[in-house]
Every structure is written in structure tokens, then in C-alpha cells.
Amino acid sequence: MTPEDKKLVQDSFAKVVPIADQAAALFYQNLFSMDPSLKPLFKGDMQEQGKKLMKMIAVAVNGLDRLDSIVPAVQDLGRRHVNYGIKPEHYDTVGAALIQTLGQGLGEAFTPQVKDAWIMVYGVLAGTMKSAAYADQPVAAAAG
Numbered sequence: 001m002t003p004e005d006k007k008l009v010q011d012s013f014a015k016v017v018p019i020a021d022q023a024a025a026l027f028y029q030n031l032f033s034m035d036p037s038l039k040p041l042f043k044g045d046m047q048e049q050g051k052k053l054m055k056m057i058a059v060a061v062n063g064l065d066r067l068d069s070i071v072p073a074v075q076d077l078g079r080r081h082v083n084y085g086i087k088p089e090h091y092d093t094v095g096a097a098l099i100q101t102l103g104q105g106l107g108e109a110f111t112p113q114v115k116d117a118w119i120m121v122y123g124v125l126a127g128t129m130k131s132a133a134y135a136d137q138p139v140a141a142a143a144g
Ligand code: HEM
Pocket: 038, 041, 042, 043, 044, 049, 052, 053, 056, 057, 077, 080, 081, 084, 086, 090, 091, 092, 094, 122, 125, 126, 129
């Protein structure tokens, strides 16, 4: 990830922060329309859940310049997700819902470069979470 990619992600996220609650609500709407079977996995208050999600994305976005410092927290987050019933393949759906939501929230500011930079950031986060959580599981078995 180049310094330019990091800046694209940080600057575009700054535009989402003022509309974080709406963005989170839209994200879950997108996610559940992509895969309604994910809905029962969320048991808490969705507004609270949305706040936690946005906060964690903010931590990651702000931590892009020193990724090493956030890796342990992201690994723990990945391990906790196993207890929430999350399977490795769910990460692709969440990534797609996130990208869709950013596109809706940012409009024209969601240029192809911004999109690619976000795909990279999400890939790093999801990859770190999954390898911590499912390390001892062969990928084929995990997907089955
Ligand atoms: C980069 C990826 C992700 C991030 C940053 C993220 C962030 C979070 C955070 C901060 C929480 C609050 C609880 C905690 O800290 O342990 C949480 C809970 C949760 N997440 Fe994620 N998550 C990610 C991926 C996913 C995926 C792929 C799914 C699959 C559907 C998912 C479903 C859930 C569920 C079901 C909960 C628990 C909700 C409840 O308590 O009812 N997350 N997530």
C-alpha cells in the first residue's frame, strides 16, 4: 500500500465520519440484502453495532501509517468473530457491502483509485482477522 493509497482512504473516510450513523445503517441494509442469512448473527442493538463498526474502521484507517501497532487488536477481533458464528466466506460479503456503501456515501468522490485503495485496506484487515481466526483450518474445509 503506497502513501498515496493511505491518503486516499484517510481523506475519503473523513467525509464519511460526519454521516457515520447513516453510513452504518446503509451498510447493514446492503449487507442483509446481499445475504439475508447473516441477519440472525447480529443479536445486539444495530445502532450500537453500527457505532462499534465505524469506530473500528476509524482505528484501522488512522492506524494505516503504523499497521504493526494495530495487528494484535485486529487478530483478537478476528478470533472474537469465530464466537459470533462468522465463517471465512462471510468476509467477502461484508467487503462487498462496505464498498457498495462507500460508493453510495461518497458519490463522485469514490473514484476508481479510492475504491481500489479501500479494497486493499479491507483485504489487509480481513486477511489479518481470518488468518488469526482460522489458522488451523484448511481453506477448502473452512469454505465448505
Ligand atoms: C474488517 C472486518 C470487520 C470489522 C472491522 C468488524 C468489526 C466489529 C466490531 C468492532 C464488533 C464489536 C464486537 C467486538 O469488538 O468483538 C463486531 C461484532 C460483530 N461482527 Fe464484525 N467486523 C468485521 C467483519 C465481520 C464479518 C465478515 C461479519 C460477518 C457477517 C461480522 C459480523 C459481526 C457480528 C455478528 C458481530 C456481533 C454482533 C452482536 O453482538 O450481536 N463482522 N464486528
